[in-house]
Amino acid sequence: MRGGKRTRSKKKGDKLERQNSPDMEDAQSSVSSVSSQQDSADTMRSVLQEIRDFRAEHKVDLNKLKEEIKGDMKSELEDMKQEIYQKLSANSVLTQAYETRLKEAEERIDEAETVNMAMSDALIKSMKEQRAMQGKLVDLEGRSRRNNMRIYGVPEEKEDSSRQDAHSLGLGNTHIRQCARCSAGAEEERFLRGDTRPQRFGAVPGDGASPPDQDMAACRREECRWDRDREQSKEEATRV
Structure with missing residues (x-):
């Protein structure tokens, strides 16, 4: 009887074991999956920590x-x-x-x-x-x-290259001597009057200037004499 009970209990244990074997497998698989997830989470944490450390280090x-x-x-x-x-x-x-x-x-x-x-x-x-x-x-x-001689009453012009003398002007030696005496008389008269001032040199009579006042009368007288002598010389020349 005892042997029969043992076999029965053994059979029941085998039956129960057969019934509980799928559940055990499921539990084991779930445990293994949980452990793998935990490992992956730990790995992620470590990676994130390394990244943080790297960023912190490189940030510095x-x-x-x-x-x-x-x-x-x-x-x-x-x-x-x-x-x-x-x-x-x-x-x-x-x-x-x-x-x-x-x-x-x-x-x-x-x-x-x-x-x-x-x-x-x-x-x-x-x-x-x-x-x-x-x-x-x-x-x-x-x-x-x-010749440094001023003859009043005789017009003078600018001389050319050819030299002019008293004969070319129609005057003779007599007229020249009379003019010289007239000039000498005028100078003597000035000296007797006490006029010792030097005689002013002006322009020649032919240029429009007039002789000094004190010599005007004497020169006019001499000019009249020259005119008379000139007329006489012309008459004598026509007679000859």
């Missing part, structure tokens, strides 16, 4: 790099700014020097123009004086070619 490096780049750019900009300021200062100094030189050049040009105008005026004046002196020189040269 990036901040340092940014600060370094910012400092370098700032120093370079300061240097460039200083260099530009120095160049601008040098250019302003050069510009001021050029402006000063340009102002001096303009002043010199103005002075040169003023001097040029003054020199032009002086040149024109000197040319006028030269022409006047040339006219006087021609007049003096013409006077020096004469």
